[in-house]
Amino acid sequence: MPEAESDDTLIARCLRHEEEAWRALVERYASYIYTIAARGFGLEGDDAREVFQESLIKVFEGLPGYRREGQFRAWLRRVVLNVCTASLRRRRPTEALHEGMVDPAQEETLEQVERAYVLTQALRDLEAPCRQIISLFFFEAQPYQAIATTLAIPEGTVGSRLARCLTKLRSKVRQLR
Amino acid sequence: MSHIDEERLAAFAAGLLTEPERNEVASHLQTCAECRPLAEEYREMVGGIRMWAQVPAEVVDDGLRPLVQRARLHRLLGQLLADPSMRHQAAQNPERLLAAHGVTPTPQLLAAFKELDISRLERFSGALDERITKLMNSME
Numbered sequence: 001m002p003e004a005e006s007d008d009t010l011i012a013r014c015l016r017h018e019e020e021a022w023r024a025l026v027e028r029y030a031s032y033i034y035t036i037a038a039r040g041f042g043l044e045g046d047d048a049r050e051v052f053q054e055s056l057i058k059v060f061e062g063l064p065g066y067r068r069e070g071q072f073r074a075w076l077r078r079v080v081l082n083v084c085t086a087s088l089r090r091r092r093p094t095e096a097l098h099e100g101m102v103d104p105a106q107e108e109t110l111e112q113v114e115r116a117y118v119l120t121q122a123l124r125d126l127e128a129p130c131r132q133i134i135s136l137f138f139f140e141a142q143p144y145q146a147i148a149t150t151l152a153i154p155e156g157t158v159g160s161r162l163a164r165c166l167t168k169l170r171s172k173v174r175q176l177r
Numbered sequence: 178m179s180h181i182d183e184e185r186l187a188a189f190a191a192g193l194l195t196e197p198e199r200n201e202v203a204s205h206l207q208t209c210a211e212c213r214p215l216a217e218e219y220r221e222m223v224g225g226i227r228m229w230a231q232v233p234a235e236v237v238d239d240g241l242r243p244l245v246q247r248a249r250l251h252r253l254l255g256q257l258l259a260d261p262s263m264r265h266q267a268a269q270n271p272e273r274l275l276a277a278h279g280v281t282p283t284p285q286l287l288a289a290f291k292e293l294d295i296s297r298l299e300r301f302s303g304a305l306d307e308r309i310t311k312l313m314n315s316m317e
Binding site for chain 1: 183184185187188190191193218219221222223224225226227228229230231232236237239240241243244245247248249251252255
């Protein structure tokens, strides 16, 4: 698998208004943004879609001012949190919601999102068969029979392959930490 | 005391075991302090995978479209600033110019574009940034 372009390189290209760089940046962080909205703020459907789109616009507008101090993801996280709280404030004007601020339970969920992000990075580094089986089972919620058909493997081996791939994923996560 | 192998702990955390197998692992974990941390690690890992939201492809496309439009418009404005003959063309027929550069010529954008007074743009115009920002906003 070719080495992924670094965030800094990608951002420099975005600042030169290269469309492909924007596509790559959005693809890299789309699920991260969406997971913060969905899990951290309980937004669904049109609300999650709206926050996702608004976050991207804020990133576009704010990127020239991004100083590259610390990780891009930390900057992005702040942008998305602000958009999410602003969105909730519009929907629940009577609640005291401050921009970018979250309660302790929500903070814990957002920490879980950060850990989950590391997992997805590790998943990206796994060999294709493992990536595929984990994705089919967890993300697409496919039953064993469908997974066996897709991967052309005996149905009886799906569980053991999945378990083996999870052990490999754990090793990758440890390498990243 | 024999321990539970790692793959089985992973399968337990992911809910891949049959009920008797699950019960066997669960009762082992109640008494084995050595296996518990690894079981917990897998439980957290599986929880992390399950919490990851898959963003629908059409949501990504809808989110990306305005960025691509803005990126194209930025590049076009850069070219306009550098090329006086192009500015003349733009002033004559902005709709055609925008379309030729893959920018959807919405009525709001066309109005903002005309307001830019393209043919009189200068490279270091002080008010230019403000006018360009206004033009960008009209793409919303």
